[in-house]
Amino acid sequence: MSPTPGEQLARGVTAAAVTLEAPPVVALYVRPDGPYPGLGVDIWDEARDATRYDGPYPVVAHPPCAPWGSEWQRSTQRAELAVRAVQQVQRWGGALEHPAASRLWQARGLPRPGDTADRWGGITISVLQSRFGHAAPKPTWLYLVRVRAPLVVPPCVDDPQGRVRAMKVDERERSPVAFALWLVELARTVKTGNEWGRGGV
Numbered sequence: 001m002s003p004t005p006g007e008q009l010a011r012g013v014t015a016a017a018v019t020l021e022a023p024p025v026v027a028l029y030v031r032p033d034g035p036y037p038g039l040g041v042d043i044w045d046e047a048r049d050a051t052r053y054d055g056p057y058p059v060v061a062h063p064p065c066a067p068w069g070s071e072w073q074r075s076t077q078r079a080e081l082a083v084r085a086v087q088q089v090q091r092w093g094g095a096l097e098h099p100a101a102s103r104l105w106q107a108r109g110l111p112r113p114g115d116t117a118d119r120w121g122g123i124t125i126s127v128l129q130s131r132f133g134h135a136a137p138k139p140t141w142l143y144l145v146r147v148r149a150p151l152v153v154p155p156c157v158d159d160p161q162g163r164v165r166a167m168k169v170d171e172r173e174r175s176p177v178a179f180a181l182w183l184v185e186l187a188r189t190v191k192t193g194n195e196w197g198r199g200g201v
Contacts, residue, residue, distance in 0.1 A: 024057040025094070025187045027180075029064065029085060035180040036060075051084045058094035058146075058190035060183045061085040062175065068104040083108065086143070090120040093146040093190030095183050097175075100126055100139035110143055121146040121191070132179035142183075149189040 027036040027043050028050040037043055042057070044050035053059070067079035082098070086108050089096045098104055105111075111118050113126045122145040129138035 023188050025184050026053060026057050026059045026092075027184075028053055028059050028061040028088060029081060030060075030062050035175055035177040036184075039180060039184055041184055051081065053088060055092050058092050058187040059088055060094055060180075060187050061089055061096040063096070063098070065098050065102060068098065068102045068107075086110070089143060089145050090122065093121075094144075094187040095147065096143040097183065098141055098143075100141050102141060105141065105143075113141065129176060129179055132182065133176035144186065146191040147186045147189055148191055149186050 025041045027039075027041045030036045030043060030045055032043070032045050032047070041060070044053050050061075063082035063085035064078065065082070068082060082104050085096055086104070105124070109118075111122060111124050113124050115124065117123050122143055124141050124143050127140050127142060129140050130136060
C-alpha cells in the first residue's frame with residue numbers, strides 16, 4: 001500500500017527530528033499517547049504539570065482548547081493553561097496550536113493571520129491539519145514566536161471527508177505525526193535571546 005501524503009512528509013523529516021545534533025525542543029500540554037513521545041523531544045504533559053516549565057528551550061504547546069471555543073461554557077478544562085502556554089511560547093520561542101478563531105487570540109492580544117509581528121516576534125498562520133494526514137480539515141491557528149524557518153506547508157492532495165464534530169475525542173484531538181514533526185522542526189529554528197536582541201519577557 002502506498003504511503004499517504006502525511007506519512008510521506010513524516011518520513012521525510014523524521015531523520016532531522018531525531019538527530020543528536022538537533023537543538024532540544026520541549027512539547028507542552030500534550031497527550032502521553034500522542035505522537036510526541038517518539039520524536040526525541042522533552043515531554044511535559046498533565047502528569048508532569050506543563051505550567052511549571054520555565055526554559056531554557058523552545059516549545060511546541062498544545063494547551064486545552066475547549067475553554068476558548070464556541071462552547072466554552074460547557075468546558076471543564078482549565079482556561080488558564082492556555083494563558084500560561086502563551087507566556088511560555090513568548091518567553092522561550094516556538095509554536096502554540098489552537099483551533100482557528102480561538103477566543104484566546106482576542107483575550108491575549110495575539111496577532112491574527114496576516115497581521116504584522118508582535119513585540120515578541122510572534123506571528124500567526126492558518127493551516128489545515130488535513131494537509132498533514134488528519135481525517136478532517138481541522139482549521140488551525142499557529143502562534144509562532146521567533147521561528148525563522150521557511151513556512152512551507154505541504155500541498156493539499158486529498159479532500160478529507162471526515163468532520164471533527166463526528167469524531168471521537170481522541171480521534172479529533174490527536175495530532176498527525178507529520179504535523180507534530182513539522183512543528184518540532186519549526187521550533188528547532190527559534191532565534192535565541194542573543195540573536196533576537198533581547199532576553200526573555
